[in-house]
Amino acid sequence: MVKDILNANEQMAAENKLLFEKRDIIAINIMASPGAGKTSLILRTIEGLGEPIAVIEGDIASTFDAEKVGEKHVPVVQINTGGACHLDAAMIKTSLEKLSIDKAKYLFIENVGNLVCPAQFALGEKVRVLVASVSEGDDKPFKYPGMFSTVQAVVLNKMDILPYIDFNVARFMEGVRAVNREAPVFQVSCRTNEGMGEWIDWLKKIGS
Numbered sequence: 001m002v003k004d005i006l007n008a009n010e011q012m013a014a015e016n017k018l019l020f021e022k023r024d025i026i027a028i029n030i031m032a033s034p035g036a037g038k039t040s041l042i043l044r045t046i047e048g049l050g051e052p053i054a055v056i057e058g059d060i061a062s063t064f065d066a067e068k069v070g071e072k073h074v075p076v077v078q079i080n081t082g083g084a085c086h087l088d089a090a091m092i093k094t095s096l097e098k099l100s101i102d103k104a105k106y107l108f109i110e111n112v113g114n115l116v117c118p119a120q121f122a123l124g125e126k127v128r129v130l131v132a133s134v135s136e137g138d139d140k141p142f143k144y145p146g147m148f149s150t151v152q153a154v155v156l157n158k159m160d161i162l163p164y165i166d167f168n169v170a171r172f173m174e175g176v177r178a179v180n181r182e183a184p185v186f187q188v189s190c191r192t193n194e195g196m197g198e199w200i201d202w203l204k205k206i207g208s
């Protein structure tokens with residue numbers, strides 16, 4: 001039963017992926033625990049990337065994040081999952097009926113805050129990005145290997161508060177590398193904009 005659901009999702013994700021590829025859109029699935037800084041990263045990226053962007057916001061409830069993104073004058077649609085702990089490919093397909101992606105080069109999809117389920121549901125994205133933050137603790141890659149192993153990049157956010165927190169960056173890196181040898185890890189602060197240049201450069205590279 002669970003396998004059937006996952007298979008149906010894979011099929012629809014493949015359709016979404018094809019649609020994005022045909023339209024030359026780089027779709028990016030942004031995953032993280034609640035409060036790590038997914039929305040903040042999207043807002044900073046809209047400011048720094050200088051490319052046409054569209055955004056899909058996923059939350060269990062509320063439209064706060066879509067409103068914040070809308071203030072940046074980019075096309076945005078909010079999905080409310082009504083309890084589901086992750087987005088799935090069908091939700092993305094439906095949301096595209098309400099989102100103008102014609103001009104977009106990048107489509108950022110903010111997944112529901114959760115370090116477990118979103119990793120199991122492809123959406124049709126080209127890349128998966130995990131936002132971690134120093135306030136969550138340096139042991140998270142060891143505790144959530146499924147999530148950390150599935151992504152093409154990790155953004156370690158809130159570096160501005162590192163001096164006030166017991167977070168060992170080397171231990172965090174060790175945990176990431178234990179399950180993911182390839183993904184670059186960008187140390188950033190969405191508050192101060194520190195480290196954002198390398199993240200933006202990486203996005204440009206995957207879009208070229």
Ligand SMILES: Nc1nc2c(ncn2[C@@H]2O[C@H](COP(=O)(O)OP(=O)(O)O)[C@@H](O)[C@H]2O)c(=O)[nH]1
Pocket residue numbers: 032033034035036037038039040041113157158159160161188189190191192
């Ligand atoms: N100090 C600090 N706070 C941040 C940073 N990035 C996000 N925040 C704060 O963390 C909270 C959650 O951020 P948000 O982007 O909504 O996280 P999301 O739930 O993952 O989308 C908000 O109060 C942000 O202002 C950062 O780099 N440094």
Ligand SMILES: [Mg+2]
Pocket residue numbers: 038039040065110
């Ligand atoms: Mg958010």
